[in-house]
Amino acid sequence: MGEVKYSVRKAKIMALLKMAFVYAVLLVPLVPVLMMVAWLFVQSISAGPTMGLIPRGITLKNFRFLWSEIRFGLSKYPTIWPIVMNSLILALGVTAFEVPVAALTGYALSRMEFRGRVALMKLIIALHAFPGVILLIALFYILNRLGLYGKGLLTLIGVALVKAGLGVPMDTWILKGFFDGIPWELEWAAMIDGCSRFQTWRKVLLPIIAPGISAVAIFAFMSGWGEFLIAYTYIKRKEFYPLSVFLYSVIGEFVFVDWGLLAAVALFYILPILLFYALSQRTLLKLQLVGGIKG
Amino acid sequence: MEIRSFLRKLRPRRMPRLGRALPYIYIAPFMAYILITWIAPVAITIYMAFTECRWTVTRMRFIGLENFIRIFTRDIYAVDAIYVTAIYVSSVLVINAFFSLILAIFVTYFVGNETIASAIRLAWLIPRITPAVIYALMWRWFIDPRIGPLNAMLKALGLPAPSDWLLTLPYSRLLMIAVNGYVGASFGMIIYSAAVVSIPKDLFYAAKVDGASDFQICRHIILPLLKWHIFFVTSWQALSLLSSYEHILALWAGAGTARAAGVEVWALYAYSKAFYTSDYGYGAALSVFLVAIGIIFILFFFKVFGFERMMQPSRVEV
Numbered sequence: 001m002g003e004v005k006y007s008v009r010k011a012k013i014m015a016l017l018k019m020a021f022v023y024a025v026l027l028v029p030l031v032p033v034l035m036m037v038a039w040l041f042v043q044s045i046s047a048g049p050t051m052g053l054i055p056r057g058i059t060l061k062n063f064r065f066l067w068s069e070i071r072f073g074l075s076k077y078p079t080i081w082p083i084v085m086n087s088l089i090l091a092l093g094v095t096a097f098e099v100p101v102a103a104l105t106g107y108a109l110s111r112m113e114f115r116g117r118v119a120l121m122k123l124i125i126a127l128h129a130f131p132g133v134i135l136l137i138a139l140f141y142i143l144n145r146l147g148l149y150g151k152g153l154l155t156l157i158g159v160a161l162v163k164a165g166l167g168v169p170m171d172t173w174i175l176k177g178f179f180d181g182i183p184w185e186l187e188w189a190a191m192i193d194g195c196s197r198f199q200t201w202r203k204v205l206l207p208i209i210a211p212g213i214s215a216v217a218i219f220a221f222m223s224g225w226g227e228f229l230i231a232y233t234y235i236k237r238k239e240f241y242p243l244s245v246f247l248y249s250v251i252g253e254f255v256f257v258d259w260g261l262l263a264a265v266a267l268f269y270i271l272p273i274l275l276f277y278a279l280s281q282r283t284l285l286k287l288q289l290v291g292g293i294k295g
Numbered sequence: 296m297e298i299r300s301f302l303r304k305l306r307p308r309r310m311p312r313l314g315r316a317l318p319y320i321y322i323a324p325f326m327a328y329i330l331i332t333w334i335a336p337v338a339i340t341i342y343m344a345f346t347e348c349r350w351t352v353t354r355m356r357f358i359g360l361e362n363f364i365r366i367f368t369r370d371i372y373a374v375d376a377i378y379v380t381a382i383y384v385s386s387v388l389v390i391n392a393f394f395s396l397i398l399a400i401f402v403t404y405f406v407g408n409e410t411i412a413s414a415i416r417l418a419w420l421i422p423r424i425t426p427a428v429i430y431a432l433m434w435r436w437f438i439d440p441r442i443g444p445l446n447a448m449l450k451a452l453g454l455p456a457p458s459d460w461l462l463t464l465p466y467s468r469l470l471m472i473a474v475n476g477y478v479g480a481s482f483g484m485i486i487y488s489a490a491v492v493s494i495p496k497d498l499f500y501a502a503k504v505d506g507a508s509d510f511q512i513c514r515h516i517i518l519p520l521l522k523w524h525i526f527f528v529t530s531w532q533a534l535s536l537l538s539s540y541e542h543i544l545a546l547w548a549g550a551g552t553a554r555a556a557g558v559e560v561w562a563l564y565a566y567s568k569a570f571y572t573s574d575y576g577y578g579a580a581l582s583v584f585l586v587a588i589g590i591i592f593i594l595f596f597f598k599v600f601g602f603e604r605m606m607q608p609s610r611v612e613v
Contacts, residue, residue: 022401101325132333134585248431
């Protein structure tokens, strides 16, 4: 009896140790990441730079950039809102350039038969794997040729166009998947009722895949909002910096850094992203699976 | 099947003239995008590599192999870049392809509670979904010698802590690996997790009844079934790592600092040649290697995994 009891206890301890190990591997490497996120919040309401995660005097002063001028070291910005506008233009531009095109092509690939259809799907897969960031030099040439470089607002739109072009294969693929999920009978019925192919697409199919469209649209918006590299490379005039490039330029003036202000602006910048991910974790994991991810 | 043949019959009558052209009208805008952002840039990169193109990107002068001769004979930084890239890709790959496998098996096989498992997966996604600039900012705080917690923790453990993580070798390279490893780990984790979830539970039960330990189940059931996934994630990540430099550029705030810190990878070197020294032709010549590697990798993907494996089954194909 005693023997059995002992071994059960031992097995229990072993199981406990095993789970402890599993959780340690899963969670210990996350500690720095979670600390960084927590710091961003704490620092944004802290009066001085914080080492740990306890604010050094709580203040809302760091958020004064929302209504007054911003001073980072030597550079001064009268107000942040034009920069926010730039980010908004970029994000909306990417969405507007990307989603309708992806929806049209996704539909054609899912529902129509034409020569080159399989080749086009192969091309999409290939482009999805191909790293677009190494083409920035050639894209710079193209932007110059198209007259979209050094033109202020036009350049911003050019950046949105490039970003949309790089993102459109994946979106097309995701939307094709959504179209694939709709039974043919619906189209059949619509066509018997006298819809043309385009009307069927517009009035029957699009409403059904509205969740898919909105997911892709939000994704495109987020990718435009978070975009840094392309904007940083092509936008040289300060008035047209989006938030990402603005923050980067400020971090560059490292010696004078006001951590509190920086954290507050950073938090303000990622707020839409945080909100989105908090609201749609499930969709997010699913979409990441469907589309795969670069990086 | 019947419905499809019915639709096909229906279409020409409905749109006698547009019928055949219609699919092409639908894909026309897409093709325009692809042409402008992918196909033309690949062609231009290759052509530009054979030209001298400085200061003004639109003015190219054909110089044959001159750029390539310069890369192989006179460029000391290119050698450094190859060395750094080799370290970077191989070390981050260990995290992205293998550590992520451990994470995925642990989180799907061992963590029974689905809510906790998704919370952990989501937490691992944070580095990826955080915009590069903010991610860099958070790291800047984390490694700051005065106010950052990293050095404080290292000192508490009695470990050496450099006064400047960004510029002291080998710490700068460790940092480069960690920063990018966190970003990439979630990719493998998601792919592997989905694969582990799709394994029928009966296999595990049967093995358990036969007296297999959890470790043996991982080793003899899960791992063999995930063979292709591991291969896929490894090769896919190898390609994206070879060409990724955004996070290095964001954290080190410029290619000059990155070079001084010993973290200037090949892709970043090409970028900095073009956009910091305005030597676009030379930058393109450096990029051509990555373009070539990319194309080779993609051909390899299609050959090894096959097209069918790489895409979801499509309704029309049935």
